[in-house]
Amino acid sequence: MFQDFTTRSAPEHGPARLEQLREAITHAGLTGFIVPRADAHQGEYVADCDARLGWLTGFTGSAGFCAVLPEVAGVFIDGRYRVQVRAEVDLAAFTPVHWPEIKLAAWLIEQLPKGGRIGFDPWLHTRREIDELRRALEGSGIELAESANLIDAIWSDRPAPPLAPAxxxxxxxxxxxxxxxxxxxxxxxxxxxxxxxxxxxxxxxxxxxxxxxxxxxxxxxxxxxxxxxxxxxxxxxxxxxxxxxxxxxxxxxxxxxxxxxxxxxxxxxxxxxxxxxxxxxxxxxxxxxxxxxxxxxxxxxxxxxxxACKNAAEVAGMKAAHIRDAAALVEFLCWLDHAAPQGGLTEIDVVKALENARRGTGQLLDISFDTICGAGPNGAIVHYRVTEPTNRPVNAGELLLIDSGAQYPDGTTDITRTLAIGQPPEGAAEAFTRVLQGMIALSRARFPKGLAGRDLDALARSALWAAGYDYDHGTGHGVGAALCVHEGPARISRISDVPLAPGMILSNEPGYYREGHWGIRIENLILVETAPKLGDGRDHLAFATLTWVPIDRRLILVERLSATERDWLDTYHAGVFARIGPLVSAPARDWLKAACQPL
Structure with a gap:
């Protein structure tokens, strides 16, 4: 299998490793040390030899850092990981800190009112990051000091660097x-x-x-x-x-x-x-x-x-990869719809079945990230990764959130579908419908050239905001062409000021999460294209959808959708059946036809 379901880190060792690090900090003449998630290449995902944050704290998320001081060790995490971090770290040793709401500089000043020397490895932080931190610490008496990497000094069984062939x-x-x-x-x-x-x-x-x-x-x-x-x-x-x-x-x-x-x-x-x-x-x-x-x-x-601005060959490859991937997803969803009601399935069973469906294409190189498969309350953990200890049954009366993707020779995919297993739980259909409205609004967006992701982010949230809901992650990230599933510089996010341009491929993934109960996210990939001239002829852009997999109609409150929204979804499902129906088995085609019926 591509995905490893074992727990890689060992949170129970956190306090002992933390004590070792504190001894090394003192020996180096420092007051504290910053342990980032990033490696020297500033990648979101790191090789085992560079997983310093996970080794120290047990936290396995793809973003965050730890600031270790004599009396407190803060693990800084954003909204995607606030549930996950509490499950992974020893809370007697590490203190979760809500970041970026709480800035590192402000936290350091509060924790070290008399000043101190904070060490950092200059190979693991960018110049911008360090310059901003230094400016924020001016006048505090706190000094930033370049240092050898103190984690590496105490990590006795650190894995060797990767040497995979190109x-x-x-x-x-x-x-x-x-x-x-x-x-x-x-x-x-x-x-x-x-x-x-x-x-x-x-x-x-x-x-x-x-x-x-x-x-x-x-x-x-x-x-x-x-x-x-x-x-x-x-x-x-x-x-x-x-x-x-x-x-x-x-x-x-x-x-x-x-x-x-x-x-x-x-x-x-x-x-x-x-x-x-x-x-x-x-x-x-x-x-x-x-x-x-x-x-x-x-x-x-x-x-x-x-x-980021894909050329015609890269766009063609991405489109072909998405069609191939959609056919595998439809075979999988057909299987799941028949298997889940019989009982006995677990999250790991679902992940294995999905990977097998993609492997059946004969062109799967790897998955594009560890599959997020959250049943019931696990779906509320935004970047949940199932392991043997956390593996949960897929129960009737719950939601199942599956966020997955694949690496093919010609393209990279990323798709999320939230599914009803039997009768949906209370409140789920209303929230799902509002998430769907946001996804449709962004899919249909037509906007002046020069606008950035921050200008469009609210479109995906408006229906949720109207009910007092929101989600604590960006609405979309860039995606590489047969490259990394998370790619800069453009995003659909409140903080992204990068103008969108033709050829960019982004995710469109609003969501809503009810901690302890369920999570909802719907994700398609969208391509930025030049829009036809209208009105006074100004330059506008629009999105073309790349993902062609049905959305669970059992979770939609049809009466809540406008005529325009219903038309969009019916047209989308008609496109799914036309493109994918001829590529799947007879049982999957029958399932797909029912799943794509007009509202």
Missing amino acids: RIHPPEFAGETSGEKRARLGAALTDLGAEAAVLTLPDSIAWLLNIRGADIPRNPVMQAFAVLHANGHLTLFVEGTKLSEDVRVHLGDEVTLRPISAFEAGLRSLTGPVLVDPGSAPHQVGRELQEAEVAVIWGEDPCILPK
Whole structure:
């Protein structure tokens, strides 16, 4: 199986490890130490050797950090993880802190009114992060101090770094050669007055070189660093054992290979202005350049926006992957609808059946993230990951929330469906209908060019707000093309100011969660497209739906939907049946026909 259901961390060891860390903090002449989730590549998902936050605290979420002080250790988590963190960490040793409502600087000032020295590993924090924290601590008497990594010093059985082999991403899926990309981006560097750019994000390097890897679970990337020169040449810092002869030939003569251990020396050898992204590059990158007296231009990773705006080949690959994935989902949902009423199913049974359905396509490379399959109250844990100890039966009279995705050679998928198992629990249909209204509103949105995700986020929440409801996560994230399921820079979120542009692919996933009872989320992926001219001819954008899987009509209060909303859903379901019906087995086709009947 792709998904591991064991509990990877050991929360019961938290206090002992915390005491070891506090001893190391004191020995280093510090008052505290910050333990982030991120690795040196600032990835959301990390290799086992970089799972420092989980090793220390037991918290397995994909975002957060811990600030360890002499008397308190705060685990900072956002709204997605406030239920999960209390189940995973030892609350006698660690204190959950609601972040970003409570900022780290304010918390430190409250906990250390007489000041102190807080250590951090400059390879695990960005320059922007550290600069903002320093500004917020001005006048507090609290000093930020660069430090060796104190977790690594006490983690005696730390796993070795990953050495998975890289593979070529075919040109028919990439739509542009690596040389063409490098030449285009190199010309943009010249326009900025830069002679080179430092690349530290593995998905940027994978996209730029048209290669994929397997160093990070669920994310087809290779851990590496790179320097792109304005003439299109690139220096790739990577462990050579990851590159087969075929991959080396694919990279060509304009890519120079050096070991990853040579990265610091490579930075110091650069001349002329160098572009560095303060929001993604490790703080240490800027320090190395500045100490070598290399001029730095602080700006965005040059791959970020081109990677987010998919070309025609990438869009075609994503569409094909979603059709294939939808057929697998329909076979699975047909099975589930027949199996669940008979009883005996657990969350793990459901996850295995879904992975098997996707494997049946013959093209599944991996799942795109650990499947979220929450029955009943587990559905209220936004990023719940089932393990053997938490595995729960799928009971009649409850909801089942399944958020899953797949990695195929041509595309990446991400879909959430909330299903009624028998008679829905009280209040679930009303909440589901309001979530559906929000999803439809965003799907139908037509908006002026130049607007960002923050300008559209309220569309998905309005029906919930009208009833006094809301959800504590963003409405949508960017998705890579046969790359990472979470991709920047654009999001549908109150805090995203990145203008949406044609070719961007985002999730549309409003939700509502009643802790201790159930969770609801409905998610499709949507593609930003240029909208036809209307009115006075201004430039507008709109969304095209990529996901084609039925939405559970048993949870819809039809009378609450407007005529426009009903028409949208009927049209959507007609499109599902037309596209997916011919691709599935006869029993699944019969099930799908019933599931797609007009309201």
